[in-house]
Amino acid sequence: MRRREFLKLLLAAGITGAGGLGLEQAARAAGRPEPFPELPQKQSGQKPEALINTKNGQVMPAAGIIMRHSACLGCYSCCGNRVKIDASTGEILQVFGNPYNPLNSEPHLPYEAPLTEAYLAFSNYQGKGNTARATLCARGLATLQAHQDPMRLLVPLKRAGKRGEGKWQPITWEEAVNETIEGGKLFSEIGENQEIEGLRHVRDFNTLIDPNRPELGPKVNQLVFFGGRDDGRMVFASRFMRAFGSINYFTHGST
Ligand code: SF4
Structure with missing residues (x-):
């Protein structure tokens, strides 16, 4: 099922399921703007980032979800991206295209367009999702897997065996910076006693x-x-x- 159909279904389920008199009719009867239904507690897949009323364009961002517009560094094209984040854990849940970026969407949203327009760009409100929906390439979408890859390097690694042996040990950033600048017998612990010059010694303009x-x-x-x-x-x-x-x-x- 496509995202916008899913969002529409969620909305419809909430409206028609409100105790005989639908929320929509109840809201009209009360003279208030149409409310949104609560997000369902149980559902398969991820919590949607927003509910969108495809009749009037109202947008209700989901509590606990942060959407950020950023840039993909999956390759040198530097497309835009749009990142869905769990507000309580900071965990990235999903990566999408950025509707403000011409590399993701054509036509793209003007820079000054409000964020509600970015939500609507993914919906079927006034057919926007057909024209302004932003996309990433497969590699850009897979940056989520790269981010979560257990083999991803998060700290400097120092050689802990002979060259080519594939043995490494994690060291702190302070150690990495210090050893790079000061040099010394950096591999004496694995039996290599050669003196390695650090950047401080290499930065010599006279020799x-x-x-x-x-x-x-x-x-x-x-x-x-x-x-x-x-x-x-x-x-x-x-x-x-x-x-x-x-x-x-x-x-x-x-x-
Ligand atoms: S979306 Fe694809 S083409 Fe664009 S920067 Fe990311 S990896 Fe490169």
């Missing part, structure tokens, strides 16, 4: 990397950044590399 090859420039150029496509984070890396002083900053296009 040539190789006096016989002055074109390589000073030692500071030994810090090399190999990036990929610009997914919105490269600006931070390029700023850091410029501040550090190395010319060896490469992105996808640099190849």
